[in-house]
Amino acid sequence: MKRIQLGNTVFEGENDAYLIEADRTTLVDTAVAVPSARADLREGLSEHGVEFADVDAVVLTHWHPDHAGLAGEIQAAGDATVYVHEADAPLVDGRERPFAMDPAAQRETFDRWGLPTDARERLTTFFEREGTDIYGREADVTPIVDGETIDLGGVELEAVHLPGHTAGLCAFAFDPRTVPGHDPVRGGDRAGEDPPAEAFTGDALLPRYTPNVGGADVRVEEPLAAYAGSLVRIVERDWDAAHPGHRERIDEPSRRAAEILDHHRDRTRRVLDVLESGPATAWEVSAELFGDLEEIHTLHGPGEAFAHLDHLERAGVLERDGTAYRLLDPDPIVADLFPTTALDAASR
Missing domain, CATH: 3.60.15.10 (Ribonuclease Z/Hydroxyacylglutathione hydrolase-like)
Incomplete structure (x- = not known):
């Protein structure tokens, strides 16, 4: 090989x-x-x-x-x-x-994530280029x-x-x-x-x-x-x-996979910290997590934020009103929102 x-x-x-x-x-x-x-x-x-x-x-x-x-x-x-x-x-x-x-898929997705006009234009320009x-x-x-x-x-x-x-x-x-x-x-x-x-x-x-x-x-x-x-x-x-x-x-x-799973637990905690200040869209959460984004990352950043927000909404920790999410449970046990592995248990 x-x-x-x-x-x-x-x-x-x-x-x-x-x-x-x-x-x-x-x-x-x-x-x-x-x-x-x-x-x-x-x-x-x-x-x-x-x-x-x-x-x-x-x-x-x-x-x-x-x-x-x-x-x-x-x-x-x-x-x-x-x-x-x-x-x-x-x-x-x-x-x-x-x-x-x-x-059409872009418009529906960008609307759901709350992307502002300038971010949409950057992504459109990137796709066209x-x-x-x-x-x-x-x-x-x-x-x-x-x-x-x-x-x-x-x-x-x-x-x-x-x-x-x-x-x-x-x-x-x-x-x-x-x-x-x-x-x-x-x-x-x-x-x-x-x-x-x-x-x-x-x-x-x-x-x-x-x-x-x-x-x-x-x-x-x-x-x-x-x-x-x-x-x-x-x-x-x-x-x-x-x-x-x-x-x-x-x-x-296996160890690398467990590290990435733990990374997503930590990122979930950061998302919850952002929402403690009030309701926010996926785009606004992305800005807090990743700052300014360019090229393909203008898609990946809010997409990642959306994935975490969606996960929390499905768990009953958040509720969505239009494009914004607000906290229902300000102090969830984040570990309970993710599966665990044998490596997770061994590290505790």
Whole structure:
């Protein structure tokens, strides 16, 4: 297995694509469909004697263009099979328009979040500047579901559905001993332990940032609850290593997932602190949490605030009047609003 790191100045940067040279030459995630990223991917593949036309399978962790943008182009070059979870499939095969290309969805969402005119104009300008080309060519996809196994010929990838960042985000778990050219984080079986297991986690788990929830895919119902459940699932799977969609390998993915879950508990407390001063919209809470925002973060900031406000409203801690939220319970037990894991219990 080879990691190919890609330049990307649009989103989180330092995208990762992974080449698996099994019986079926496979690429896990691609790149945003811009010339520089395309060149990076071509160069990274060529270092291993692989061209787009040689790829037999493209496995997508989720629909975002910095991961799926070149899937259709690679498929057109060599008839690769493109796998993606059924919830994200319509955004890869063109049956649905992404949020950046859907003015009606934008208006409804911005109204709900209370975005002022200048913020809307900044986002519209950003979407127009980046254009539609970043989403790349539509692909003929093979939808997958949780628990399904993709057979690459000697290597099997198990789809593990981890919604939150997007509706259909999947990790793909595998036995590292079966992957040609890959050194497992730990070697063969240890007495009394399960066999080694690793996973490609896309943006469900990142080493330096907390993946955005709420703004990254506005289709997700109860985004914070969905993502908290996904983090618990990562902890329970207890993989030896995670190979994320951005930056370096994560050697203790369960611990990292527990850290992110705790981060969201802390952020919930900060949201409650903001509302102690009076009712506020998602945009106003975002301003208190993140300050001034630019480009895609003008979407992600209020989306994240909305995810927390929505979570608190559903728990009966807040009530919404129009676009503003006000406290009903000024002193909730925040820990009770989130699931717990074995690592949480061990740290207490």
